[in-house]
Amino acid sequence: MEQLTEDSSFDYIVEQFADLQLLRYRVPGFETLSLQRKQLIYYLSQAALEGRDILFDQNGKYNLQIRRLFEAVYLHYQGDRTASAFHELEVYLKRVWFSNGIHHHYACDKFVPGFTADYLSDVILSLPAAYLPLGEGETVQTMCDKLFPVIFNPSVMPKRVNQADGEDLVLTSAANYYEGVTQKEAEDFYAALKAPDDEQPVMYGMNSRLVKENGTVKEQVWKIGGMYDAALRKIVGWLEKAEDVAENDAQRQVIRLLIDFYHTGDLKIFDAYSIAWLKDTDSMVDFVNGFIESYGDPLGMKASWESIVNFKDMEATRRTETISNNAQWFEDHSPVDSRFKKETVKGVSAKVITAAILAGDLYPSTAIGINLPNSNWIRSVHGSKSVTIGNLTAAYNQAARGNGFREEFVYSDVERALLNKYADLTDDLHTDLHECLGHGSGKLLPGVDPDALKAYGATIEEARADLFGLYYLPDEKMVELGLTPDSEAYKAEYYAYMMNGLMTQLVRIEPGCTVEEAHMRNRQLIARWSLEHGLADRVVEWVKRDGKTYVRINDYVKLRGLFGQLLAEIQRIKSEGDYEAARRLVETYAVKVDAKLHTEVLERYRALHLAPYKGFVNPVYTPETDGKGNIIDVKISYAEGYAEQMLRYSRDYSNL
Template sequence: MENNTFAFAGERFADLQMLRYCLNGFEQLSLQQKKYIYYLAKATLTGRDITTDQFGKYNLPIRKLLENVYLHFPGDRESKDFLAMTVYLKRVWFSNGIYHHYGCEKFQPDFSESWLRKAVDDTPFESLPGNYRSKQEMMDVLCPVIFDPNVLPKRVNQADGEDLVKTSACNYYEGVTQQEAEKYYEQLRRQAGGNEQPSFGLNSKLVKKGGKLVEERYTADGLYGEAIRKIVCWLDKAREVAENEQQRRVIALLTDYYRTGDLKLFDKYSIEWLRENEGDVDFINGFIEVYGDPLGLKGSWEGIVEYKDNVATERTRKIASNAQWFEDHSPVDPRFRKAKVKGVSAKVICAAMLGGDEYPSSAIGINLPNADWIRARYGSKSVTIGNLTEAYNQAAKGSGMNEEFVIDEETRALIRKYGDLCDDLHTDLHECLGHGSGQLLPGTSPDALKAYGSTIEEARADLFGLYYLADDKLVELGLTPDKEAYKSQYYHYMMNGLMTQLVRIKPGHVIEEAHMRNRALIARWCYAHGNGTVEMVKRDGKTYVRINDYQRLRQLFAELLAEIQRVKSEGDYETARQLVEEYGIKVDADLHKEVLERYRQLNIAPYKGFLNPKMIAVTDDHGEITDIRLDYSESYEEQMLRYSKEYATL
């Protein structure tokens, strides 16, 4: 496969389809840049076991158990149970554990417990995962977790009124209640005082020992130490071939943070990372996003290596260079705007390697750091991941989704003409400006919205992008070709929020994931408050979205953005709860049934994920690296088994 060949769809199983992404322009990078990417990629892949363990305390032994059976089972490998176990294992690989990567519900296996117990008895094990003393003990512990739907059923529970810590299976707390955890971190914030506090809890597990709460920090000599030491080793190698002195400074701060667990060092690293914009290569490596914690405090481990797409970056540069204009003209209360926007940088990048919580399912845009005070004082760095977006767009062509769900040919033509462009622009606006816009009022805790914080923040960024997508400023800047283009995104967004994202929900379930809740909240609020601006109409027995007034819809986005920003700035927990609970969670059973049936006939996998390229170091007779070769031929099974062998750390 040539380096410039475009991404294509690969293996499909369960509700998932694997895609390949290409490293366009990689061959034109210098040898030093390629080596830098190679070592950063190694650091990115080395944290895999950390993420799997964070997502559930039994995930790693279950994965290792199933891999051993898959590799060494001597029985009938074409039997229904073995094939069902293979699909289950592939889902475990994809989700970094036994819980759905999006809905967070536990997978229900299509093979029997009795079959698995016998398969384990018949299969040789070099060593038992999880330090179990016998196969019997191992199976007695793991089988209820795998087979009993009532044992640890949800990775992240967001149900209002329940103890979210006790009812979530994620491995961030042990023996702790929600009230205890919230009180513990509130005390830390009060003791620290000031407005420039570290992100308490980000890099630790909170456990109760001897009746006292203790943080077990993720450090080179602490929890996950074996994995972190290897990550640091690869980062040290990368530091030796970095493009500039600032990159070397950034890596040094990151490795010092990994060694000590000092969150103030993480803040220093984040600030210096923001200041590095000269090199073409960049990376994210660490405990970053908090969606996997029901309290929104603890970071899941992730890694991305990237290099700049200089041509596409011109688009985001125009947006970033006008950040102050967008902030000044935002429809929110002036009290909540930033008087001076600082340090906004944005670029379109090519992903070179994905790891941890960004693999195989990855974001297509990133805005960091997450600390509000750092954003306010130093700015933020935004990226749109162009080669992943292209892969998604390529996979969607000819799927039949628009033909089935878009109301008429006129609207479909609008989406065909402007859809990809406006999707990219909305992502750019969301990441480059939306997350970095606005400010908290003095004294407002960044964690005041608690379990609803992630949904509100994503809604805020989405609304910022939607509002400005229809602005004449984008035409003036040459980002949209005319005043009609935005309509493609408005229609697609409302259709998705009101209808088509329901294909990702099982019958009888509610919406759980923060991004999905955000889209439902926006679409349903506008539908409810628009007085006919948006309608749900029936044609030939099928439901469609119809937008009667696009400019009025823009005004609705503005009104909701103003309220969402107020909620965020003031830390209005009760209104956040009401908005999310009323508009973001519930599912209309009849509409859901209809959407699922129509979607089923299209035979499309609702979720996509990515296979990484295999990077091969070419060396001379002295062992010196002379090139980095890319191999795109590795299958999903081969890649996952190789990672489990080469990057086994826990």
Template sequence: MNSETISKHNDNNFYRVEKFADLEILRYKVTGFEELTLRQKKLLYYLSEAALQGRDILYDQNNRWNLIIRRTLEAIYIYFKGDRDTEEFKNFEIYLKRIWFSNGIHHHYSTDKMMPGFPENYFIKAVKSIEDKYLPLKKGESKESLLENIVPVIFSPMTDAKRVNQTEGEDLITTSAGNYYDGVTQNEVETFYSHVKKKDDPHPISYGLNSRLVKRNGKIYEEIYKIGGLYTEALEKVVYWLEQAKSVAENENQKKSIQKLIDFNRSGNLKEFDEYAILWVNDTNSEIDFINGFTETYGDPLGIKGSWESLVNFKNKQASERTQIISENAQWFEDNSPVDQQFKKVKVKGVSAKVITAAILGGDTYPSTPIGINLPNSNWIRQIHGSKSVTIENITEAYDRASQNNGFAEEFIWGENEKELIKKYGFLADNLHTDLHECLGHGSGQLLPGTDPDALKAYGATLEEARADLFALYYIADSRIVELNLLPDEEAYKAEYYKYMMNGLLTQLTRILPGNNLEESHMRNRQLIARWIYEKGMPDKVVELRKKEEKTYVVINDYIKMRKIIGDLLAEIQRIKSTGDFNAGKELVETYAVKVDPVLHREILERYKKLNIAPYKGFINPVYIPVYDKNGNISDINVTYKEGYAQQMLRYSKDYSLLPDYNN
């Protein structure tokens, strides 16, 4: 597919920028920015700069060749003097845009290596046509040496084929192309961390979160991400902008939180990271908030290493009324959960939730971003101090506005009743599901004493996402939700039930290639839940897959029984997590979450292709421009939305390209 620029003939197309490959680029509005105080605007601006400084870290974490490949491709894109109207160059441009989107050479969702649509000899000639000074050459290195290194990585299907391999029975470390480990096997990694963990520690640090584990001369050790250590060039700039942010912090609690994050970046000490997380989770009064650092572990097949990410945001006060209601009733939801009593929190602490407006996306939240977040990930901090949950409503609004009238509902939804349900309640129910997932789902339950937080290993991420989704699905259908005015009536939840089953059983298959199984944790989670409900409900035909005009559709016959099945699965997954039952978790995931019906898959792909809808979407960031008075002080911050996709990516590569070409 050639790159396609979206015309701007109506307001919804403000959100839509361009399409290429399997991707669509959108914009999001930062509604309410102009109403912030100057101090708040400056805080957002400084935090946004800190967010962008870590961009290269994620590229390097995703694969050790990413930076040098990206910089080589960008040099060709900027300085190539040949014919830019050929199919080869157009396909080259799409390949570079895909790498920008995925922060490297592997697909952002499937983690398969993306193969270029232009021949190897075309690439070699293009590199040789570029002046040496524009290429990422080490001192004394020739173009031939550069090509010898990167051509196999780009063009050989077998070289670094998978960024995150989750295939049962394989060595997940040596077969994954991520750059969190070097020279070690899965067994060596698991042995290393089993030895460094303190037994029966009630407050364990997140071992290995901020390091690369390497083997050099027979010795295994960690290279720590910190100032003076790995990624120092970027982290020094991150800290510089965090210092500026601290100077305009909204209150003393926020100031202390930022200072502790600065301390952690300087020391790399994970105990200080926990201290920062506690300060951050207890800062519930600040309107401006942010994430910055090594956070989620989906990029590591063992779920240990944190990828670099950032999100800067401010509170949507009106929309946050619903999350405040959820937070205030957190104990009721925990007490009435269908899980075994011993796995419930006796006293729910520190559950805070809000709806936010994203102001900048960075690292692993850019360009593709989650619609909700719950942090911190440390189980003991969540149990003692609580957690923060957010729903990013200007992102969900952008998705919703960009998808209107695209033909999807007509193609995949069974009947007029279901279409009307989703039209009437879909956006509201989606957002509430996200609220419940992030605020209560991830924050619910507890590990039994002595249970290792990493006991579920490679299956942990899938099971944790399933646990949170199930909690949300179970409660969105509860009459208590209507009593609390979170949904308008007892029909509204059915929109979410139908969309979830349709996605889990059918339409999410548009995101993988024919013949592939599911590997991404969120996709596995959704299929696990949907397939379990479908199978367990078969005797009563709770959910059916029906044919109409040779097309497969989801039909839900009994929403009440479906909720009961959801509760049963929630109870079982909470038991697995609370007890660290690896074998049961493995069996559940491998049985329901991984395998794909090839015939059904082919049908869904053929139907979806006719709609010309990109299955994946991501975002261009707004641009913040300081206004200075005659004394050189910032007197205002303006926000603009005019920057294009390639324009933004090239600017980021120019202004925030801080790491050396090789980090090995």
């Protein structure tokens, strides 16, 4: 891959506001692709962008109208645009864009506006009604009466995803996946659909909204002719163009099955598409497009819409291919009980990719690795496909250089030297192991419901994958395979992981709040469990220096042993569907926050003037034609700004 760290001319940082920083990412190698592949990326990118409104609606029933209201103000308000209240209104809109709705993309709490309801009312009333997103039969006043409590009242729709133990997670979550049903009604509805002897169960509820109409619980399916029809028709239109320029028959079949799924909503067709997608390992260009991850559903069933278009980084992929080619060795030597291991690891493939476009739940904030499909039976029978997104991790690394974070939070020069020497490599390797082997490892015992862990399933699954990677990073097999340069490299990831899980990820949490997001819960669970269970030997400990708290690892070898013990227990919980054990583990270690430590971490971080969350502005692809409508080239540009891009997307890809 092109060495992005050596390119000082590329401006990675776009802007910063609230707790967010926007970055650019480069797409190295795009210009050298064949015309056919450039066309394919362009068509798939258009299909990706057409789904933007779906995620806004999934995240909350009022999100689209609120976004359009604030965009109208931003574009057309003729009053004092230098006033502090207007600046706060602009920040609010930028946060709505970033989070695809009015709740924080990570913490899930509703934004607190920095302006008053009276100010917003005055601004709205100054605009011609023609500029406002009035619903059918609505007046300006009735629109405001409906939306203002949602925007300003802290007790109305306060959490997009509520994970508080003991509460009705459906009724207390603002995500737009359920309407008029309770958690028990939703769980009972889907439990009734499942056959205990079905060896190839579809992911029930994945592509629908569950509602109660006239006392009857029913699904509103997301498909052409059903819910989200207008957006899905646009997506399919671009997918059909992509099908015409597909690289090979296997890829053409993948696209055709996805189109069929969007037409029918048939989850059996989605499984067929998933199998075809994971088996297509020869195509240079690849994509994800559809209802994929379930983190936004408090019950972990409904899937948010997302898309990424990418192409293979051939040089860096040699690293992940080495891992996937040895998948059986890693499975066999895992510290988990043999009852929970796969006898034969099938279909595991991995690659490093260059992202070309991000969309839906992968934009602006995105994952740096993906492992799909999510279906347990498909993983067991057919395998999975894993990717590490190389150009995004490179952009993160480049933007973070010299920002003072390590100097403030890392215990000593010894640990800083480890991080400076190895961290970029070991962080990528941990992602590779997490996605390629961690998620693909282990098996459920016969008859175990894939949804048995309910609201705790996502945290347990992420912990399982993280622990798999952490356990194997120090292994001599990693050096033998040429993946790590020596037996010391893993210590960089161990230190960074423990420091983050115990301390520094707290910068992402508001004072007085608990940990709610699945990935953050996973990291705190692992770090706090390891700290507690290693206390007798002082494996990891808190230390104070100059009034500041630090993490110190005293025995890296014993820490690996602790990771192995926890991995064995996490895999047992997953394999047996032990809900109560999952609940105890998560609630004991993953949720609670030490208020005193939290205050200290926030103060130290605030002094660095950094943003804890980062996201990306996409490049712009422009086709060049020969005058007859035939594409003769596709040009890429990195010049578009954040607001400029968001407004263009709202103008050109607003389908709902």
